[in-house]
Amino acid sequence: MSKQEQKEILLKIEDLKQYFPVGKKSFFGKGEQLYVRANDGVTVNIYKGETLGLVGESGCGKSTLGRSILQLYEQTDGRTMYYGTNIYEVNPKYVKENIKNYPENKKKFIAAESEKNKKIDEIEKISDETEKLKAIESLKDVEKKARHLFYDIIELAGAMVLVKDDEKVSKLLMEEFNLNCELTKIKNSVKPVIANGEPTKELSADQINKIAELEKKLERNKADMDQLLGTVKDNPNFEAYSAEKGIGVNLANLEDTEMREIRDQLQLIFQDPYSSLNPRLTVGQIISEGLNAHPKFKNMENKQDYILKIMEDCGLAPYFIHRYPHQFSGGQRQRIGIARSVALQPEFIVCDEAVSALDVSIQSQIINLLLDLKEKDNLTYLFISHDLSVIKYISDRVAVMYLGNIVELADTGELYSHPMHPYTEALLAAIPTTDSDNRKEIQILEGDIPSPIRPPKGCKFHTRCKYADEICNTVTPVLEEKRPGHFVACHHHLNEE
């Protein structure tokens, strides 16, 4: 088992697309609708407790990706699975819809699969190399459609997908979902009380009876499911499909009110500590704003003490609580921004160029603060920066982004010692060094970044890549694992040995 497989996935992002509409092609608005393709099919896992660095030139779509994951922008396409909570806690409408439409979705999946297989057969018969490459490109969309439909049904049903009676499967899944949601609601409605210094939940007799009744119904539901599963357990895909059943939440499908309920778990630290704080609010009010907005913290006892504790954790003196943002330096303001985010006890924080606007000496203080908080609360970060040195220092793994796609992803040490994508190689070669003994010649990346409205066909980097050839101009390379844990999207990747 690889190092990655042993880790717990917190976010599973698949084919995330974020397109922003811009003006139409023709002057009279009759042409096709154009889009800025800020993120163009990003697939990446983020593991619990890690810092994933995201690096790339300005305008490559890094910040958009961070905000799309947090659903601050409604994502255009793709799935963003979040495992910090579960569907029974959130009770989202989309799950009920998917279960209700299970028989129909399964049929759509079977149709998409047969379309995919038909296309594959057609491709095998094409002899002209260029035509073949074009057909392979068009196959990718069909494959993607089939894959999304597959995930929608397999995540709900697991190996039950092998059972032929779809109506019965749908009925049992709906029953399982409703019972679990009701059970979770009752358990969550009980407020913990402190007994012997520990928070404990005391249930009323009514609640105990209701929970026992629901658990009994769940047992019966499980027995019915097991009976159906028994009829398909000899299928070679049984084990693999069983493992796919999950209770993660697809953030992309949540409604605004549902997303607001888990917003406390997914936070953002902004780049600009000057403009991200309301100048009319004191530090105490800024930190308590999020707490007052969220039902979990709204009626919290000793809120003032809690805010002071968070301020202390973030290196802010207690007497700052009544001061306004303009009375602080850049580094202190960023500490206030961090305190505002961590006060909500998040699982995951997007740090969007969180130190880029600060002096170098202050940068290291803020980075160390972020690392301390991560250690203390087992936080997970997506750390966005264009600064490769900062990324190297803070990240466990690094993803390199170019024009809306991740082109390389690896552990930090591996990526810096073995860059496999020509773009990563060029970025690393452009870092100036202060080491006079090992001074290297700085290599400038030639050419401009192409327009994200009409990105180049094939590999988007081919207009600037010194290794580009015919295949690069026509076929989009896929992000593939070339060394353990090291993914690269390039037809002629470097440093494989």
Ligand code: SF4
């Ligand atoms: S696929 Fe071709 S153009 Fe793209 S990075 Fe690799 S060698 Fe360069």
